[in-house]
Amino acid sequence: MVFRAHRFTAYGSALLLAVGSLTVMSAGTADAAPPSPELCGPGSAINFDRSDFQATPRIDNKWFPLKPGMQFTTTGTVTSADGVYERTVVHSVTGLTKVIDGITTRVMWDRDYADGKLVESELAFFAQTRQGAVWLFGEYPEEYENGEFIGAPSTFISGIAKAQAGIAMQAKPRTGTPDYVQAYAPKVDFLDCGTVLKKDQHVCVRTGCYNDVLVIDEYNPLEPPEAGHQRKFYSAGTGLVKVTAVGGTDQEFMDLVKVQKLGAAQFAAINAAALDQDERGYTVSRSVYAKTPRAQLDGL
Structure with missing residues (x-):
């Protein structure tokens, strides 16, 4: 699961134009992003x-497991200038795959509700390296207002319009290491x-108590410092269990309240x-x- 301020994406963007290893440099404009390939500071250039x-797309990173079904x-x-409202997000690991920039990704489907009303329905696309790092390759978030579909202006796909894949979860997270890019779409x-x-x-949280929890601090350097940071808490073997906010006028606090394996009929419906x-x-x-190939059911 990938949570973002004001927006939630799948359970956390390609650069696959040539075979082999390459380092992706920023192509954003000066006012849209830092003019450096190290978008998140020293040591953060995207190496792909x-x-x-x-x-x-088998995704079994212990901090970010995505098992279909x-x-x-x-x-x-969520607290903002407009008041406080309740948020519920249902994250489903589908049996679908989608090829993005030549990589076969797992499709996540998230449904985001504010005070019980659907505000966003999102597809997000993840793949894992052989070393165990999970990468985010893009998002297609449909937005809703008063129950009506109003568009998907925040869509990004790695390799299109200068968007770049990023690391949703490192293979072996360690404190004291450089910040890393989770996704970039100028x-x-x-x-x-x-x-x-x-x-x-x-x-x-409601689903239980977890030891050995990993805490990731997330931020957007394009935003002013007063925008604040998110803190995400990941339990080994489960994944995301808690989200908190540090600073900022708009703040989200979320807990994992339910984990279930879908039955055959539910899985088919998803x-x-x-x-x-x-x-x-x-x-x-x-x-x-x-511009992407259509998603496919992988027969699971």
Whole structure:
């Protein structure tokens, strides 16, 4: 799961134009992003090796496991200038795959509700390297207002419009290491950076108490300092269990409240709904999403 301020994405963007290892440099404009390939500070340049990725998207990173048929529900509150409202996000690991920039990714489907009303339905795309790092290759977030679909202006796909894949979770997170880019999409002003803040923490939420918790601090350097940071808490073997905010006028606090393995009928329904959204994206986002191959059911 990938949580963002004001927006939630799948359970946390390609550079696959040539075979072999390459370092991706920033191509953003001066007012859209830092003019350096080290978007999140020294040591954060995106290093991408196409040969590292698996032919099939098995994602078993212990901090970020994405097993098809699993569903995670998080709830909490969001405080902003407009007031306080309840937020619920249902994260479903689908049985779909989608090829983005030559990499076969796993499709996540998230449904985001504010005070019980759907505000966003998102497809997000992840793949894991053989070393165990999980990368985010893009997002197609449909937005809703008063129950009506209003568009998907924040769509980004790695390799299109200068968007770059980023690391949703490192293979072996360690404190004291450089910040890293989680995804970068200059056309939609999207840049997320991660810092391994703490390890071996103890956290209790509705689904239980977790030891050996990893804490990642996330921020967007394109935003002013007063925008604040998010802190995400990951439990080994489960994944994201808690989100908190540090600073900023808009703050989110979310806890994991339910983990379930979907039954056959539920899983089929999730896959069908995600396929419908994938198909709709070819009409909604003609300049970006329509340039990708259609998602496929991988037979799980």
